[in-house]
Amino acid sequence: MRLFWELARREFRRYTTYRAATAAGLFTNTVFGFLRGAVMIAALRASSQGSIGGYNMSEAMSYTWLTQSMLMVVAVWGWNDIALRVLNGDIATDLARPVHFQMWWLARDFGRAWYQVLARGIVPVVTGLLVFDLALPASWWRWFAFALSVVLAVAASFGLRFVMNLLVFWTMDWRGLSSTHNALMSVFSGMVLPVAFFPHWMAVSFRSLPWYQALQAPIDVFLGKGSLVQVLMIQFVWVFAMLAVGQALLVAAQRRLVVQGG
Amino acid sequence: MIEVRGLRKTFNVYRKIGRFRRERVTAAAVDDVSFAVGAGEIVGYVGPNGAGKSTTVKMLTGILVPSEGSLTVAGLVPTQQRVELARRIGVVFGQRSQLWWDLPLRESFDLLRHLYRVDSRVHREQLDECVERLELQGFLTTPVRQLSLGQRMRGELAAALLHRPEVLFLDEPTIGLDIVSRAKVRDFLAALHRDRGVTVMLTTHDLGDIEHLCRRLLIIDQGRVIYDGALAALRDQFEPFRTLVVDLVVSGPAISVEGAEVVKIDGPRQWLRFHREHTNAADLVARVAAHVELNDLTIEEPGIEDVITRIYRGETA
Numbered sequence: 001m002r003l004f005w006e007l008a009r010r011e012f013r014r015y016t017t018y019r020a021a022t023a024a025g026l027f028t029n030t031v032f033g034f035l036r037g038a039v040m041i042a043a044l045r046a047s048s049q050g051s052i053g054g055y056n057m058s059e060a061m062s063y064t065w066l067t068q069s070m071l072m073v074v075a076v077w078g079w080n081d082i083a084l085r086v087l088n089g090d091i092a093t094d095l096a097r098p099v100h101f102q103m104w105w106l107a108r109d110f111g112r113a114w115y116q117v118l119a120r121g122i123v124p125v126v127t128g129l130l131v132f133d134l135a136l137p138a139s140w141w142r143w144f145a146f147a148l149s150v151v152l153a154v155a156a157s158f159g160l161r162f163v164m165n166l167l168v169f170w171t172m173d174w175r176g177l178s179s180t181h182n183a184l185m186s187v188f189s190g191m192v193l194p195v196a197f198f199p200h201w202m203a204v205s206f207r208s209l210p211w212y213q214a215l216q217a218p219i220d221v222f223l224g225k226g227s228l229v230q231v232l233m234i235q236f237v238w239v240f241a242m243l244a245v246g247q248a249l250l251v252a253a254q255r256r257l258v259v260q261g262g
Numbered sequence: 263m264i265e266v267r268g269l270r271k272t273f274n275v276y277r278k279i280g281r282f283r284r285e286r287v288t289a290a291a292v293d294d295v296s297f298a299v300g301a302g303e304i305v306g307y308v309g310p311n312g313a314g315k316s317t318t319v320k321m322l323t324g325i326l327v328p329s330e331g332s333l334t335v336a337g338l339v340p341t342q343q344r345v346e347l348a349r350r351i352g353v354v355f356g357q358r359s360q361l362w363w364d365l366p367l368r369e370s371f372d373l374l375r376h377l378y379r380v381d382s383r384v385h386r387e388q389l390d391e392c393v394e395r396l397e398l399q400g401f402l403t404t405p406v407r408q409l410s411l412g413q414r415m416r417g418e419l420a421a422a423l424l425h426r427p428e429v430l431f432l433d434e435p436t437i438g439l440d441i442v443s444r445a446k447v448r449d450f451l452a453a454l455h456r457d458r459g460v461t462v463m464l465t466t467h468d469l470g471d472i473e474h475l476c477r478r479l480l481i482i483d484q485g486r487v488i489y490d491g492a493l494a495a496l497r498d499q500f501e502p503f504r505t506l507v508v509d510l511v512v513s514g515p516a517i518s519v520e521g522a523e524v525v526k527i528d529g530p531r532q533w534l535r536f537h538r539e540h541t542n543a544a545d546l547v548a549r550v551a552a553h554v555e556l557n558d559l560t561i562e563e564p565g566i567e568d569v570i571t572r573i574y575r576g577e578t579a
């Protein structure tokens with residue numbers, strides 16, 4: 001437990017050294033929030049009932065600004081820390097440590113996520129709150145459930161990213177995996193459009209897939225869409241399932257492992 | 263401490279044949295290697311580029327699964343007991359880093375205390391010793407990415423030692439070090455070995471490291487062990503010739519004596535090559551002295567470097 005904390009803390013500190021990147025990214029996130037907000041407003045105004053997929057105007061604004069805030073927290077567009085180490089052979093030093101490899105990276109990922117909450121998460125939401133009328137949870141326990149759901153979303157997203165990164169052991173090429181990951185994320189996670197905007201049967205099936213757990217799930221908890229308990233339960237199950245898949249993949253990779261370079 | 267029997271590692275490499283077809287070729291990087299290293303030994307593991315040294319070290323540390331053969335390190339099977347083994351060994355891969363690139367060196371060291379669950383007093387002591395011996399104090403608070411290669415390598419070495427491992431695997435630990443740092447590292451390793459009886463397996467291309475540190479040498483070439491024995495015996499086995507260098511009082515023609523032949527003349531100085539088993543050096547000197555008047559003489563042993571160069575080139579048995 002102590003090690004987990006120490007790892008998270010270091011990863012957090014590591015990210016604090018990239019100040020310029022953080023500032024630039026924050027600016028972009030906020031600008032895109034306005035862009036996506038404008039598109040959303042236009043779409044809702046054009047629709048006959050003034051709502052789409054059950055989203056009214058303030059819910060649509062909450063969705064927009066929350067996704068902008070969470071984009072980096074759950075690393076929607078992936079991350080390749082492990083893949084790069086596999087490709088350049090540095091993975092050797094990771095495997096020479098007396099530690100569970102997946103836990104090592106999970107701990108670090110929580111450090112990374114917490115940094116992103118503070119550095120990239122707060123400003124877009126506050127901007128949204130100041131400029132637009134956002135729908136907010138009505139009770140304290142829904143806020144609490146939202147926080148829990150975000151934690152699960154980080155873990156689920158980590159599970160997905162871990163698997164994608166390990167696949168590079170077989171493909172030896174990150175670009176293909178990365179674009180696959182991005183394509184799956186943009187459709188199934190609710191990043192580009194709320195899952196509820198899709199036809200009902202599609203939305204229902206998306207909700208049972210792992211990508212949904214990484215982003216749209218906490219937003220549904222926030223907006224009070226669907227059964228809160230059910231959403232959290234499915235998230236929970238997927239976190240464990242993805243971590244288990246990652247672990248199985250790791251075992252398989254180690255068996256056929258080829259460390260690159262001398 | 264280390265037992266290796268019939269160790270093999272093969273890699274599949276794909277070679278293009280024709281426009282679209284690829285052929286799978288299985289190449290053995292390590293081919294039937296066997297050896298044993300006792301507790302407290304310090305062994306040099308050398309061989310030309312691509313000989314299979316790093317591949318062997320990776321198998322010994324549990325990072326690569328062997329294709330064939332058996333091995334144990336400190337009584338553990340590396341790939342099956344990787345985590346347990348990792349607690350008891352220290353590893354440095356000269357061309358890789360286990361340090362946190364963006365953080366001060368100190369942060370990496372502190373993390374290792376938690377990683378290896380080292381008592382904070384022991385950690386303190388060990389760190390102080392490393393800082394002093396490897397002269398790290400000047401850059402403990404510098405982010406690793408700002409360190410020079412030599413500074414970073416000393417940091418890597420310290421990082422591998424903080425948990426007081428029983429066995430050290432060092433794959434080119436002196437890469438990029440200047441002469442002074444190199445000497446420090448060698449002294450430090452020698453002291454570790456002497457005072458704590460740490461077992462060391464050292465891969466290097468710097469024969470100075472070998473001469474200073476290793477009594478025993480393992481030479482590997484094309485995945486096979488071609489020499490395993492004392493450093494001192496290497497010369498005798500592969501290079502039986504010695505050279506007697508004489509400075510004559512007056513320059514003259516090539517000296518002709520039994521059991522040696524002149525290989526070079528430079529003014530009054532002549533080089534005579536002789537087989538150390540067939541010709542007794544003292545007798546040879548007496549015979550030469552009987553012939554000509556001498557100012558000075560020395561007997562040259564072949565440099566370890568020359569011997570190993572010839573072995574790499576395949577010029578010896």
Ligand SMILES: Nc1ncnc2c1ncn2[C@@H]1O[C@H](COP(=O)(O)OP(=O)(O)OP(=O)(O)O)[C@@H](O)[C@H]1O
Binds near residue numbers: 313315
């Ligand atoms: N991932 C890999 N895939 C294919 N072949 C590999 C791989 N890794 C190593 N090899 C091959 O195995 C052989 C041994 O490599 P190794 O890195 O063990 O050499 P080495 O003795 O450490 O050399 P050096 O002195 O250059 O470090 C080389 O011929 C190399 O091409």
Ligand SMILES: [Mg+2]
Binds near residue numbers: 262315316317433
């Ligand atoms: Mg090597």
